[in-house]
Amino acid sequence: MKILFLHGWQSRPGGLKPSYLLSRGHEVINPLLDDDDFEAAVDTAQSALEIHRPQVIVGSSRGGAVAMALNSHRIPLVLLCPAWRLWGTADRVKTGTLILHSPADEVIPFTDSRYLVDNSRPAVVTLITVGSDHRLADPDSLQTMLRACENHGTP
Template identity: 25%
Template sequence: MENQVQNIKVLFLHGLESGVQGSKANYLRKNFKEVCVPDLKISVYKLNKQNSILRKLLFNPKNWLSPRMAGLDSLQCCVDIAQQQIKQFNPDIIVGSSMGGAIACSILAGLKEKQFQKGENQWQGSVLLLAPALDYYLQKTWNQSLQEQWKQILAQNLQNSTNRYDIQIYHGDLDDTVPLQNSNDLIKLCPQIKLEILQGGDHRLNSSLIDNNKLKEIIIKQVQEYQQKQGIQQQPK
């Protein structure tokens, strides 16, 4: 397709009730030649989605009567799918939207092996989080103690790998699904994360990033700056 960026590999992690044919996924395919959009099979209530929270709650005996365990199981299965695709595709940038942003953060924190523990993540590159539903998801499914433990693991892993990642958040100030304060809290915990507040932006951010083609520009700029910092000789076409 004309005007496609040729040599930036984009891996997109979709939101909770979205999928591989969502508006952002299709936008990225239109504007970048190499795009990977793994099907995370996630939802809250849809039983036909393999990793839906309700399905994990009802069909896995260890999760019965435990939304926390079902939420963790669902998140871990999504992390496993994403990690496999990251290893195979080796993207230049990971773009995570809403729940996809929470999954991306979980990968950076090293969530692995269906356990809540510090782990290893070998990938390095740029990470773009669009209204990440991190606190939103944790508050819905985990108790306060586990929320704080997860956040501390994330902060520790990021502090120990400052040169491996360039992480940026774009969040609308009119987001009534995932409050902007969630991203403000995240950058207080991890100061190396950059936050850009989009005035008038809602949760979907389509009018702020898609309709004006701004998302393409943001991705190109972020990847260029990271590659220059790392001394990688590659310029997007």
């Protein structure tokens, strides 16, 4: 499966989560997103989406806000602790979006994801509670992210 992975603020391509997906046999497109210019980050991600045509888009933290700003059509979104209140202007997501977030997140409040789910109605959005911090780097969180991609990436 082809996955577009959008990293968080001050992160770089090739981190733990995209490497985990790659190690499980998936093709991962992981562009370097501009940390200082949100619109430039969105443009980079939109270009990668149009060139590579992924089956799933994963956005981690600020990458989640970037994912929400994309013209992603029917491509499913998997958002990891999305930092939508800090960047961009989107405050809703489309039907089928999965959000993974830890109630113990010390960077992005869990309540932000609850609000996003409620504010996106009537869209059907699923919030999955997982992990013990913002990174979602523990084995259970990584496995949950993998399942979310695999279950939503097939038509």
